[in-house]
């Protein structure tokens with residue numbers, strides 16, 4: 001298999017993923033593939049699907065809980081980083097960082113992507129989970145996304161992606177890999193946008209734990225309340241399983257104090273869920289994804 005993969009794109013074997021997930025969890029994989037353009041990406045996926053090889057698409061690793069070892073091919077998308085800014089939309093490949101793109105278009109005086117300035121993920125990961133903040137999300141601006149199913153490229157409309165709160169139909173259709181998307185933008189007031197982004201950045205710095213490795217919010221907010229408040233009210237800040245700990249700054253953040261692995265994070269998640277269920281009879285829903 002290695003020989004075939006190498007003929008398609010750059011491949012590394014027995015790869016250490018600690019630097020490739022924002023939790024900095026200890027994790028390795030059999031193969032790490034780094035396609036540098038859409039053609040290589042499609043060829044690789046076509047080969048992998050045809051040969052029934054286990055694989056996983058990795059963006060910036062900021063919404064996932066990686067296993068100690070992934071026994072398959074991890075396909076890293078950051079090499080697919082072309083974008084074009086047009087008068088009323090942006091075209092971006094899946095490996096473009098959404099926060100960098102948001103800063104770029106906002107600086108140019110376009111509104112639409114401003115909600116995403118602090119989100120440390122790729123376009124692919126953000127389109128997949130409908131990333132959002134400050135009252136907006138990807139579903140508000142997505143015109144269409146190009147996906148690849150191993151044989152053909154399909155253009156999916158916003159409606160077809162069936163967006164909901166931090167979710168899309170792509171979660172149930174793992175056969176679709178996002179290649180690129182088009183996002184709506186519109187001319188706004190440069191100074192006002194600048195002030196808005198500064199205000200939001202300050203809010204993030206004040207409320208989120210940005211000085212420890214994490215993958216952002218662990219749970220979706222239940223109807224009418226916030227997961228962070230429920231966890232905080234139970235006195236769980238600082239509660240830990242080995243090096244995985246509920247952040248003192250933001251109770252809906254789990255941080256890695258040094259050497260946490262998937263087992264530690266998942267055990268902590270289960271304990272939080274069970275305490276919230278016992279106390280409030282609320283089933284917290286995981287926003288992050290556990291990779292097996």
Ligand SMILES: Cc1cc2nc3c(=O)[nH]c(=O)nc-3n(C[C@H](O)[C@H](O)[C@H](O)COP(=O)(O)OP(=O)(O)OC[C@H]3O[C@@H](n4cnc5c(N)ncnc54)[C@H](O)[C@@H]3O)c2cc1C
Nearest residue numbers: 059060061062063094121122124125126131132133178216
């Ligand atoms: C400090 C911090 C703050 C955060 N703040 C926010 C926030 O305000 N709002 C928010 O919504 N999220 C937030 N997040 C979470 C995260 O940044 C977003 O969910 C982001 O969109 C994930 O993108 P990613 O590239 O890191 O995806 P990854 O974590 O790499 O992957 C997530 C999922 O997307 C899939 N995926 C990635 N690329 C593709 C592709 N090309 N095709 C198909 N599937 C793909 C992966 O297979 C995986 O299932 C935060 C995270 C951190 C660490």
